[in-house]
Amino acid sequence: xxxxxxxxxxxxxxxxxxxxxxxxxxxxxxxxxxxxxxxxxxxxxxxxxxxxxxxxxxxxxxxxxxxxxxxxxxxxxxxxxxxxxxxxxxxxxxxxxxxxxxxxxxxxxxxxxxxxxxxxxxxxxxxxxxxxxxxxxxxxxxxxxxxxxxxxxxxxxxxxxxxxxxxxxxxxxxxxxxxxxxxxxxxxxxxxxxxxxxxxxxxxxxxxxxxxxxxxxxxxxxxxxxxxxxxxxxxxxxxxxxxxxxxxxxxxxxxxxxxxxxxxxxxxxxxxxxxxxxxxxxxxxxxxxxxxxxxxxxxxxxxxxxxxxxxxxxxxxxxxxxxxxxxxxxxxxxxxxxxxxxxxxxxxxxxxxxxxxxxxxxxxxxxxxxxxxxxxxxxxxxxxxxxxxxxxxxxxxxxxxxxxxxxxxxxxxxxxxxxxxxxxxxxxxxxxxxxxxxxxxxxxxxxxxxxx
Numbered sequence: 001x002x003x004x005x006x007x008x009x010x011x012x013x014x015x016x017x018x019x020x021x022x023x024x025x026x027x028x029x030x031x032x033x034x035x036x037x038x039x040x041x042x043x044x045x046x047x048x049x050x051x052x053x054x055x056x057x058x059x060x061x062x063x064x065x066x067x068x069x070x071x072x073x074x075x076x077x078x079x080x081x082x083x084x085x086x087x088x089x090x091x092x093x094x095x096x097x098x099x100x101x102x103x104x105x106x107x108x109x110x111x112x113x114x115x116x117x118x119x120x121x122x123x124x125x126x127x128x129x130x131x132x133x134x135x136x137x138x139x140x141x142x143x144x145x146x147x148x149x150x151x152x153x154x155x156x157x158x159x160x161x162x163x164x165x166x167x168x169x170x171x172x173x174x175x176x177x178x179x180x181x182x183x184x185x186x187x188x189x190x191x192x193x194x195x196x197x198x199x200x201x202x203x204x205x206x207x208x209x210x211x212x213x214x215x216x217x218x219x220x221x222x223x224x225x226x227x228x229x230x231x232x233x234x235x236x237x238x239x240x241x242x243x244x245x246x247x248x249x250x251x252x253x254x255x256x257x258x259x260x261x262x263x264x265x266x267x268x269x270x271x272x273x274x275x276x277x278x279x280x281x282x283x284x285x286x287x288x289x290x291x292x293x294x295x296x297x298x299x300x301x302x303x304x305x306x307x308x309x310x311x312x313x314x315x316x317x318x319x320x321x322x323x324x325x326x327x328x329x330x331x332x333x334x335x336x337x338x339x340x341x342x343x344x345x346x347x348x349x350x351x352x353x354x355x356x357x358x359x360x361x362x363x364x365x366x367x368x369x370x371x372x373x374x375x376x377x378x379x380x381x382x383x384x385x386x387x388x389x390x391x392x393x394x395x396x397x398x399x400x401x402x403x404x405x406x407x408x409x410x411x412x413x414x415x416x417x418x419x420x421x422x423x424x425x426x427x428x429x430x431x432x433x434x435x436x437x438x439x440x441x442x443x444x445x446x447x448x449x450x451x452x
Contacts, residue, residue, distance in 0.1 A: 004069055004070075004236065004237070005160060005161040005162065005237055006161065006162075006237050006238070006239050007161060007162065007166050007234075007237050007238060007239070007242075008162045008166060009166075010241075010242060010247075011170070012162070012166035012169065012170060013234075013238055013242050013247060014247060014250055014251065014254075015166075015169040015170055015173040015174075016165055016166055016169040016234060016324075017231060017234055017247065017251045018169075018173055018250075018251050018254045018255060018320075019169045019172065019173050019320030019321065019323070019324065020225050020230050020231060020234060020320065020321060020323075020324035021223065021224045021225050021251055021255040021321070022173075022176065022254075022255055022258050022317050022320060022321060023103075023223075023225065023317050023318060023320075023321030023322075024103075024106060024107070024110070024284075024314060024317055024318050024321070025219075025222065025223055026223060026255065026258050026259040026262055026317065027258075027259075027262045027265075027266075027284070027313065027314055027317060028262075028266075028283050028284050029219065029223075030046075030219060030223065030259035030260075030262060030263065031200070031259075031262055031263035031266045031267060032283065033215055033216070033219050034046075034200060034263055035199060035200070035263075035267070036207070036212070036215075037207055037208065037212040037215060037216060038203060038204035038205060038206065038207035038208055038212070039198075039199055039200050039201055039202055039203055039204055040200070040201045040202055040203035041203035041204055041205045041207065041208050042207075042208075042212060042215075042216055043200075043201075043260065044203065045208070045212070045213055045216040045217075046216040046219060046220050046256070047220075047256060049216055049217045049219075049220035049221070049440065050220045050224070050252050050256060051252070052432050052436050052437065052440065053217060053220055053221055053432075053436070053437050053440040053441070053444075054220045054221055054223075054224045054226055054252060055248050055249070055252050055429070055432075056397060056429060056432040056433035056436070056437040057221070057226040057227060057393045057396055057397055057433075057437055057441075058224060058226050058231055058248045058251065058252070059244060059245060059248050059400075059413065059429055059433060060396040060397050060399070060400040060401070060433055061226060061227075061229065061230075061231040061232040061235060061396055062231060062232070062235040062238070062244045062247070062248065062412075063235075063244065063400050063404070063409055063412045063413065064076065064079065064232045064235070064396060064399065064400060065229075065231065065232035065233060065234065065235025065236040065238070066235045066236060066238045066240075066242070066244070066412060067079060067404075067408070067412055068232075068236060069236050070236055070335060071089070071093070071233060071236070071328070071331040071332040071334075071335050071336070072088075072089035072090075072092050072093055072229030072232050072233055072328060072331075072332065073086045073087075073089030073090045073092075073093060073332060073336075074086070074089070074332075074335060074336075075089060075232060075236060076088055076089045076399070077089075079399075079404060080399070080403060080404075083403075085395075085399055085403070088392060088395040088396070088399065089229055089232075091388060091391070091392060092227070092228040092229030092232075092328070092388075092392050093228075093229060093328055093329055093332050094388070095228040095229075095384045095388035095389060095392060096228050096229065096230060096325040096328045096329055097325070097329050097348075097351070097352065097355075098355070098380045098383065098384050098388075099228070099325055099380070099384050100322055100325040100326060100329070100352055100356075101352055101355035101356045101358075101359055101380055102356070102359040102376075102377050102380045102381055103318075103321075103322055103325070104146055104149055104150060104153075104322055104352065104356050105142070105146060105356055105359045105360045105377065106318070107149050107315075107318035107319070107322055108142055108145035108146040108148075108149045108360070109132075109135070109136060109142070109145070109285060110284075110311060110314045110315050110318050111145045111148060111149050111315055111318075112135060112141075112142070112145045113284075113285060113289075113311045113314075114308070114311040114312055114314070114315045117304075117307045117308040117310075117311045118308050120304055122289050122292070122293075122307050123293065123300055123303050123304055123307070124293065125293065126289070126290075126293075128285070128286045128287075128289045128290050129286050131286075131289075132285045132286050136285075136363045136364070137363050137364035137367075138364060139361065139364055139365050142360045142363075143357055143360055146353070146356050146357070146360055147353065149318075149319075149322075150349050150352060150353055150356070151349075152319065153319070153322055153323055153326045153349070154326070154345050154346060154348075154349040156168050156319075156323050156326075157323060157326045157327050157330050157341075157345045157348075158341055158342040158345040158346070160341060161237045165323060165327060168320075168323070169320065172316050172319065172320055173320065175316055176258070176313060176316045176317060176320070177258075179309050179312060179313045179316070180258060180261050180262065180265065180313055181261065182309065183265045183306065183309055183310060183313065184261050184264045184265050186302075186306060187264060187265050187266075187268040187269050188264065188268055190268050190269060190272045190295060191272055192268070192271055192272040193268035193271070193272060194268075195268075195271045196264075196266075196267030196268035196269070196270060196271035196272070197264065197267065197268060199267055199271060200260075200263045200264065200267045211447075214443060214444070214447040215447075217440055217443060217444055217447075218444050218447065218448060221389070221390070221393065221440075221441070221444055222385065222389065223255060223259060224251070224252065224255055225321065225324065226393055226396075227388075227389040227390065227391075227392040227393030227394075227396065227441075228325075228328070228384075228388065228389055228392050229328055229392070230324040230325060230327075230328050231324075232396070233324075233327060233328040233331050234324065234327075236331075240415070241415070242415075243415055244412060244413055244415070245413055245425060245426065245429060258317075265310070266283075266288070269288070269291055269292070269295055270287075270291060272295050284314065288310070289307065292306060292307050292310075326345070326348060326349075326352070329348045329352075330344045330345045330348045333347055333348055355376075355380075358376040359376050359377040359380060360377075361376075362375035362376045362377040362378070363375075363377070385448060386445075386448040386449050387445075387449075390441050390442075390444050390445035390448065391445065393437075393441050394438055394441040394442070394445070397433050397434070397437045397438050397441070398438060400433060401430060401433045401434035402434065406430070409430065410423075410426050410430065413426045413429065413430070414426050
């Protein structure tokens with residue numbers, strides 16, 4: 001049997017895993033949720049849930065992946081050969097496939113806006129609502145960008161663990177950090193920037209409702225891409241000397257920093273003209289281009305640079321996170337059907353392209369084609385966010401803390417370090433994995449299903 005590939009360095013492990021976690025949601029959804037939830041008050045609650053919910057689920061994925069040394073489904077099968085736990089892995093891979101199918105549509109919009117910003121098209125007075133609508137509802141133009149983005153994804157995944165994923169992560173993630181810090185520094189230099197920072201970082205506990213707390217819980221879970229097996233797949237490439245707990249802490253810290261700094265990029269710009277912030281594509285593709293022109297219109301060069309860097313930032317975030325979902329599906333096809341990695345990645349890409357086309361056409365030619373009253377884009381989002389991800393995260397925690405032997409789990413988490421402090425940390429993580437995280441995930445599940 002072919003020897004399993006491994007990441008070549010601990011830095012590669014961290015950067016690839018952070019790349020999986022950091023995505024488009026960090027840049028627009030987190031600042032919006034923080035603004036609605038009382039700024040620093042929301043961030044405080046978010047950080048708490050990162051520690052008690054997202055980190056234990058991440059550790060459980062890491063344990064399954066590294067101990068199983070296979071794709072998400074086969075890792076469960078190797079660890080519990082007499083049960084049906086491999087279905088959790090298959091569900092996770094299916095969830096990753098569906099998420100990639102609609103996520104890549106938004107990523108393609110980001111690629112389009114990156115190209116247009118580099119061409120200087122976004123500078124000057126435009127009806128950005130019409131600009132966005134004309135592109136997203138067109139039949140063929142968005143599909144071209146979906147194809148181009150998917151080709152980039154496939155080339156990286158086909159390159160393998162070290163030469164593809166790790167090598168690209170080592171230059172894409174530092175580029176992302178550099179761009180976001182540069183944008184934050186520039187944003188903070190704008191007139192009225194202090195009001196934007198105050199809005200984001202000063203706590204307003206009066207806005208903390210049950211809904212906001214549950215929203216922070218959901219954001220902590222979904223922001224880190226846990227619960228579907230992406231990180232379990234990456235962990236199957238970890239060497240034995242990778243410290244799973246320390247890696248989890250570093251990944252959670254860097255992901256949270258990117259989300260907070262994204263708020264520092266966006267809110268000073270928005271507040272400099274007294275604008276309000278809305279959610280999702282409307283913010284990124286309609287509101288912000290208009291604001292960039294209002295704030296920086298007197299300096300075309302600054303407008304060009306800020307706009308271009310912002311959309312390059314989004315593009316890199318979209319690429320690193322989508323690669324992890326592509327890899328998760330490719331790993332299963334590669335190992336199950338004993339295909340060469342390039343062949344498996346192309347097969348996955350073709351299947352994703354078909355589903356992504358349906359999602360893209362949901363905004364135009366197929367806007368009246370619905371399943372259970374939802375277009376394909378909304379259906380894939382609904383099924384994965386409200387069912388598959390919370391259930392998957394719950395199953396990972398239950399499997400690791402209730403099915404696997406505690407000594408095996410502790411050995412994976414402790415590694416070669418057996419100090420008293422280390423054992424205490426492992427015991428605390430194990431407790432949250434066994435008791436607290438499952439309850440939180442049930443809360444996320446019912447809130448996503450009934451609370452919004």
